[in-house]
Amino acid sequence: MAKLLYPTSLPLDVQSLEGFSVALHPYDVTVPIPDEHTDAEFLVTWANAAGNLKDAAQRLKKLRWIQSLAAGPNDVLNAGFDTSRIIVTTGSGLHDGPVAEHTLGLLLNAARRFNEMTEYQLRGKWPGHLGGSFPRSDFTTLRGSNVLIWGYGNIAKELTSFLVPLGAKVRGIARTAGVRNGVEVLSDDKLPEVLPETDALVMILPGHPSTNDALNAEKLKLLPKHAWVVNVGRGTSVDEDALADALEKGDIGGAALDVFKTEPLPESSRLWKTPNLIISPHAAGGRPEGCEELIAHNLRRILASQPLKNVIN
Numbered sequence: 001m002a003k004l005l006y007p008t009s010l011p012l013d014v015q016s017l018e019g020f021s022v023a024l025h026p027y028d029v030t031v032p033i034p035d036e037h038t039d040a041e042f043l044v045t046w047a048n049a050a051g052n053l054k055d056a057a058q059r060l061k062k063l064r065w066i067q068s069l070a071a072g073p074n075d076v077l078n079a080g081f082d083t084s085r086i087i088v089t090t091g092s093g094l095h096d097g098p099v100a101e102h103t104l105g106l107l108l109n110a111a112r113r114f115n116e117m118t119e120y121q122l123r124g125k126w127p128g129h130l131g132g133s134f135p136r137s138d139f140t141t142l143r144g145s146n147v148l149i150w151g152y153g154n155i156a157k158e159l160t161s162f163l164v165p166l167g168a169k170v171r172g173i174a175r176t177a178g179v180r181n182g183v184e185v186l187s188d189d190k191l192p193e194v195l196p197e198t199d200a201l202v203m204i205l206p207g208h209p210s211t212n213d214a215l216n217a218e219k220l221k222l223l224p225k226h227a228w229v230v231n232v233g234r235g236t237s238v239d240e241d242a243l244a245d246a247l248e249k250g251d252i253g254g255a256a257l258d259v260f261k262t263e264p265l266p267e268s269s270r271l272w273k274t275p276n277l278i279i280s281p282h283a284a285g286g287r288p289e290g291c292e293e294l295i296a297h298n299l300r301r302i303l304a305s306q307p308l309k310n311v312i313n
C-alpha cells in the first residue's frame with residue numbers, strides 16, 4: 001500500500017483523510033525522515049526545516065507527489081527534489097483569508113498612520129499633524145483610493161472582496177490581462193500607465209526568477225509621492241535598496257513589508273532604520289485553512305491518475 005507522510009507541525013484532522021488505500025504516517029519536520037518511511041510515495045509539507053527537505057530529496061526515492069501547504073513552496077523547490085519526476089502542488093487557496101486580512105490591516109495602517117501614532121505615544125507627544133479636521137496627505141482613507149494589486153491571484157481576489165465595500169477602486173496586474181471577478185486586470189507592460197495613478201500598490205507576487213526585483217527603482221519613480229507600497233508576496237520581488245532609497249528621499253509615502261529577501265531580517269539591514277516603513281515578520285499567512293480538503297482532493301486524484309489541483313507550472 002502506498003504511504004503518505006503528513007507533518008506534525010500543524011494540527012490536521014487525519015481521520016478525514018482515512019478511507020483511501022494509503023497508509024498515513026505522521027513525521028517530524030525538524031529532523032530527517034526515519035528509515036522505515038523512506039519508501040513513502042506522497043509527502044505533505046508545512047514549515048519543514050531546510051535540512052529535513054534536503055535530506056528527503058536525497059533519500060525518498062519512491063516519492064511521486066509533494067503537497068506543500070504553503071502558497072509559495074520555495075522551500076520545497078530549493079531542496080533538490082527531482083521535479084521532472086515528482087509532482088509538486090501548492091497550498092494556494094489555503095491562505096486567502098488570513099493574508100487578505102493582514103493586508104487590509106497594513107493598508108488601513110497606511111491610510112490612518114496608526115504606527116506613527118504609536119511612535120508619538122511612546123515619546124509622550126501629540127501627533128497633531130495626523131488629527132484635526134483636515135489631515136494633510138493625499139492618502140488618508142481607502143474610500144475612493146486607487147489600489148493596484150500586482151499578482152492578481154487567489155489572495156488578491158479575497159482582498160478585493162474586503163476593499164470594494166470600503167470604497168477602494170481596485171485594479172490588478174497579472175501575466176494575462178482580462179476581467180477577473182469584475183476587476184480589471186492588466187498585463188505588466190501597462191505599469192507605466194497605472195503606477196502614476198496609484199495610491200497603494202499591493203505586491204502579492206510569487207517567488208520566481210520572473211518576479212525578481214519586479215518593483216525596482218525605475219517603477220518606484222513612477223509612483224506618486226504619497227503612494228504606499230505593501231508587500232505580502234515574496235521579498236525577492238522588491239529591490240529593497242531601491243525601496244529604502246525612495247523612502248529616505250521621501251519619493252513615496254511609505255511601505256509595509258511582510259516578506260523580505262532574507263528572513264528573519266538581519267540586524268544589519270538598513271530597513272530597520274528606514275523612515276515610514278512598517279516591518280511585519282512574515283505574519284500574514286501561517287494559518288492555512290481547509291488543508292484536509294485539499295490533501296484529500298489531490299490524493300483522490302493521484303490515486304486515480306487524474307490531474308492534480310495547484311500543480312506548479
Ligand SMILES: NC(=O)c1ccc[n+]([C@@H]2O[C@H](COP(=O)([O-])OP(=O)(O)OC[C@H]3O[C@@H](n4cnc5c(N)ncnc54)[C@H](OP(=O)(O)O)[C@@H]3O)[C@@H](O)[C@H]2O)c1
Nearest residue numbers: 071072092095151152153154155174175176206233284285
Ligand atoms: N506573506 C505570507 O504569509 C504569504 C502567505 C501566503 C502566500 N504568500 C505569497 O503570495 C503569493 C501569491 O499567492 P496566491 O495564492 O495569490 O497565488 P496565485 O493564486 O498563484 O496568484 C499569483 C498571481 O501572480 C501572478 N504572476 C505570477 N508571475 C507573475 C509575473 N511574472 N508577472 C506578473 N504577475 C505574475 C499570476 O498571474 P496569472 O494569474 O496571470 O498567472 C497570479 O495572478 C505566493 O506565491 C506566496 O509567495 C505569502
